[in-house]
Amino acid sequence: MSLILSALENIPLIRQGDNLADIVLNAFEQMNVALLDNDIFVLAQKIVSKAEGRIINLADVIPSQEAIELAEKTEKDARLVELMLQESNEVVRYRKNVIVVEHKLGFICANAGIDHSNVLGDGDNKDVVLLLPENPDNSAKQIRDEIKKRTNKNIGVMIIDSHGRAWRNGTVGMCIGLSGIPALIDERGWKDLFGYTLQATIVGVADELAAATSLVMGQAAEGTPVVHARGFPYPLGEGSLQELIRPKDMDMFR
Amino acid sequence: MSLILSALENIPLIRQGDNLADIVLNAFEQMNVALLDNDIFVLAQKIVSKAEGRIINLADVIPSQEAIELAEKTEKDARLVELMLQESNEVVRYRKNVIVVEHKLGFICANAGIDHSNVLGDGDNKDVVLLLPENPDNSAKQIRDEIKKRTNKNIGVMIIDSHGRAWRNGTVGMCIGLSGIPALIDERGWKDLFGYTLQATIVGVADELAAATSLVMGQAAEGTPVVHARGFPYPLGEGSLQELIRPKDMDMFR
Numbered sequence: 001m002s003l004i005l006s007a008l009e010n011i012p013l014i015r016q017g018d019n020l021a022d023i024v025l026n027a028f029e030q031m032n033v034a035l036l037d038n039d040i041f042v043l044a045q046k047i048v049s050k051a052e053g054r055i056i057n058l059a060d061v062i063p064s065q066e067a068i069e070l071a072e073k074t075e076k077d078a079r080l081v082e083l084m085l086q087e088s089n090e091v092v093r094y095r096k097n098v099i100v101v102e103h104k105l106g107f108i109c110a111n112a113g114i115d116h117s118n119v120l121g122d123g124d125n126k127d128v129v130l131l132l133p134e135n136p137d138n139s140a141k142q143i144r145d146e147i148k149k150r151t152n153k154n155i156g157v158m159i160i161d162s163h164g165r166a167w168r169n170g171t172v173g174m175c176i177g178l179s180g181i182p183a184l185i186d187e188r189g190w191k192d193l194f195g196y197t198l199q200a201t202i203v204g205v206a207d208e209l210a211a212a213t214s215l216v217m218g219q220a221a222e223g224t225p226v227v228h229a230r231g232f233p234y235p236l237g238e239g240s241l242q243e244l245i246r247p248k249d250m251d252m253f254r
Numbered sequence: 255m256s257l258i259l260s261a262l263e264n265i266p267l268i269r270q271g272d273n274l275a276d277i278v279l280n281a282f283e284q285m286n287v288a289l290l291d292n293d294i295f296v297l298a299q300k301i302v303s304k305a306e307g308r309i310i311n312l313a314d315v316i317p318s319q320e321a322i323e324l325a326e327k328t329e330k331d332a333r334l335v336e337l338m339l340q341e342s343n344e345v346v347r348y349r350k351n352v353i354v355v356e357h358k359l360g361f362i363c364a365n366a367g368i369d370h371s372n373v374l375g376d377g378d379n380k381d382v383v384l385l386l387p388e389n390p391d392n393s394a395k396q397i398r399d400e401i402k403k404r405t406n407k408n409i410g411v412m413i414i415d416s417h418g419r420a421w422r423n424g425t426v427g428m429c430i431g432l433s434g435i436p437a438l439i440d441e442r443g444w445k446d447l448f449g450y451t452l453q454a455t456i457v458g459v460a461d462e463l464a465a466a467t468s469l470v471m472g473q474a475a476e477g478t479p480v481v482h483a484r485g486f487p488y489p490l491g492e493g494s495l496q497e498l499i500r501p502k503d504m505d506m507f508r
Contacts, residue, residue: 006256093506108421166420166507167362170438170458184424204424212466216257252347253420253507
């Protein structure tokens with residue numbers, strides 16, 4: 001069994017209002033491969049945010065007193081910190097240059113996922129930033145529904161971002177929204193090779209696929225923000241971002 | 255560009271003393287695909303531990319007082335807890351049924367990576383457990399060197415395990431040893447699509463590949479503990495497990 005992850009070439013620069021289903025299908029058609037049931041398209045958060053117009057000019061942001069104080073402690077731009085606070089439920093940790101929050105979407109991430117790079121094509125313009133999509137599960141569902149309508153194929157769609165982690169160096173791709181893909185596979189009660197019952201194995205398959213596709217996308221100038229995945233080894237089914245988030249009271253590391 | 259991850263069929267049950275390079279190459283030959291430079295073999299920790307004889311019968315373990323006390327607090331077998339303590343530098347958190355440690359190898363994981371399942375083929379014999387390999391980077395290097403000697407191909411070898419994570423539900427595959435593969439790619443200073451300099455992007459490419467291959471291996475009865483990866487998008491080069499571990503004093507979540 002093989003899992004094949006292919007970066008789509010020919011994804012144009014995305015602008016507010018662009019139809020991502022259209023753009024993904026056009027780029028996929030140029031690969032001269034038939035779309036099949038159970039295929040998955042994985043999109044970088046950045047292009048979804050851009051299409052949804054989640055661009056903010058820092059010149060328009062007036063920082064609160066709380067933002068000004070946290071900006072001083074972390075040596076960050078107070079307007080940027082204001083956006084981080086607006087995008088978050090709470091600040092979990094901070095130190096110089098890093099603010100780790102519980103994002104409004106529920107997950108823990110640095111800087112509320114607000115991104116400077118690859119925003120507008122205006123060089124080192126640090127005044128333009130990109131917020132995460134407002135409802136990435138819904139963004140994924142809209143793209144999936146439209147692809148299904150146009151192709152009659154039952155596919156999955158996932159939106160990913162790169163997150164830092166506790167304990168380990170290096171960012172890895174994480175799922176921040178999905179439609180038509182299971183988030184977790186609960187193998188408790190399954191038997192292993194020898195009939196021994198697995199005790200505690202709930203597998204984060206959506207995050208595993210997110211990491212896999214992030215590797216293929218690259219981070220910097222590659223310009224390949226969409227990956228086609230074939231061979232996902234579980235049946236497609238409904239999943240949601242919320243399943244991937246450990247409730248605060250179950251988290252020993254909050 | 256595609257990344258192709260293929261589970262090798264025909265990996266036999268592994269026993270102490272087995273030559274894993276031999277077994278991997280034999281299984282790969284049955285796929286009728288030529289081995290190429292830059293291909294990577296990813297092995298589940300379990301088969302490496304078995305080949306290296308890291309099997310312990312709990313009947314042979316005498317728990318210390320510390321283990322007995324921690325076992326009471328966590329409702330675990332004191333002999334198993336004794337092994338966890340022996341395999342760890344320190345206990346980081348614990349509660350009922352879970353002990354999170356800094357493993358002697360440096361990373362944070364639950365239960366010191368000690369595993370009950372898929373050990374000996376003796377059904378639900380809970381008295382036999384498997385420790386992690388003593389030096390997984392070295393295990394990977396030995397397998398890699400022998401494959402190189404026999405094929406004259408410059409490949410990479412990685413050993414992975416499934417780890418739980420802070421903040422998110424579900425285990426994901428993580429690298430616990432590697433040879434010939436970069437652990438991290440430092441993109442700081444790279445320019446993005448628009449010439450904006452990336453600030454803080456060090457990518458955990460080894461862990462991304464670990465997660466990807468874990469997805470293909472499955473967890474339970476599939477019996478596919480080796481994955482062949484083609485199309486890893488970075489040049490092969492030396493990496494080590496230590497690079498992936500965030501030093502304690504740099505970790506806001508210890």
